[in-house]
Amino acid sequence: MQFRTQIPISKSNTPIDYNSKVLSIGSCFAENMASKFDYFKFQNETNPFGIIFNPVSIEKLFNRVCKEEWFEEKDVFFHNERWHSFEVHSDLSNSDRQELLETLNKAISETHKQLKEATHLIITFGTSWIYRILEKDEIVANCHKVPQKQFSKELLSVEIIRESVQNTMSLIQTLNPNINFIFTISPVRHIKDGFVENQLSKSHLFSALHNILKSEIYNLKSEYFPSYEIMMDELRDYRFYNEDMLHPNQIAIDYIWKLFSENYISESSISTMQEVDEIQKSLRHRSFNPESDQHQKFLAKLQQKINRLGEKLPHIKF
Structure with a gap:
């Protein structure tokens, strides 16, 4: 008997x-998955500009990255004793303007x-709702707690999202024609927008994305x-x-990762993942008697495992 429905992958x-x-680029769920890549020691970089939720803001950042358009003083502003950019997450904000610009341009x-060398790009879209700063008439990635009256809130149409994703893919393929795209929609519900509004938002993302993926131009690399x-x-x-009843907890993240790894990670890498997992668990082991001969032998054996793995894959560091 089956007591649940399973999604075919x-x-x-x-x-x-x-x-x-x-x-990996996108919503906070992108970071959940990236933490798994990090744990298993894959070559992975995540959200260099912080968490970004909407497709247009992701496109704007990739446009900057691909064309190497540097941030300038006009692209940052001062609010609540810190300098911010409307194009990136507040995690990058800084009390010093020059330091912020240096961080952004780095x-x-x-x-x-990384994009030129990447084999895979994972993009996780979170929402179709966007905020537009009225003074500049521009879509922002983050409002940085600027008063709400300075923004208008809009729902991106399916057509605008489709064009934005296509633009993003074209920009990246110009830089790296061999890159493989993996798209996903974040399972985190944005209830602050409203229950019905969240469903509408996700449906626009689905419609736009699947419209692109069924196209022969894109489906070979996506x-x-x-x-x-x-x-x-x-x-x-x-x-x-989790307790907020919106974000997946660790059990859910582990399960989604399990399905991802079974279908998107090569079978030849599974044994290495198991080796890494054993080492990670051993490194977290805390001995009651760290000075004992038994524990010293345990540490020596562990170091041998790390060395053997490092010889096979020099990029793996613990």
């Missing part, structure tokens, strides 16, 4: 392995290099991972949510 045509270079330079569908259908129980 197609195996990737271009699976990720330990030689792959992965760049992120452009490094991301440009795949879709159903993280939203897994959360809503396979894990449709509040025991899989």
Whole structure:
């Protein structure tokens, strides 16, 4: 007997392995998945400009990165004793304007290099709702607690999202024609927008994205991972949510990662993942008697495992 519905997932045509270079961009769920890549020691970079939720803001950042358009003084502003940019997350904000500009431009330079070398780009879209700063008539990635009256709130149409995603892909393919795209929709519900409004927002993302993915131009280098569908259908129980009842908890993240790794990571990498997992668990082990001979032998054996793995894959560091 089956007591739950399971989402069918197609195996990737271009699976990720330990030689792959992965760049992850998007919502907070992108960071949940990236933490798994980090744990298993894949070559992975995540959200160099912080968490970004909407497709247009992601496109704007990739436009800067691909063309190496540096941030200038006109692109930052002072509010609540810190300098900010409307194009990036507040995690990058700084009390010193010059330091902020240096941080942003370093992120452009490094991301440009990573994008040229990347084998896979994972983009996680969170919402179709955007805020537009009225003074500049520009869509922002983050409002930085600037008073709400200075913004208008809008829902991106399916057509605008489709064009934005296509523009993003074209920009990136100009820089790196061989890159593989993996798209997903964040399972986190943006209830501050309203329950009905959240569903509408997600539906616009789905419609735009699947319209692109079924096109012959894009489907050879693009795949879709159903993280939203897994959360809503396979894990449709509040025991899989954090206390806010909106974000997936660790059990849910582990389960979604399991399905992702079974379908998007090469079979040849599974044994290495198991080795890494054993080492990670051993490193977290705390001995009752650190000076004992038994513990010293344990540490020596652990170091041998780390050295053997390092010989096979020099980029892996613990």
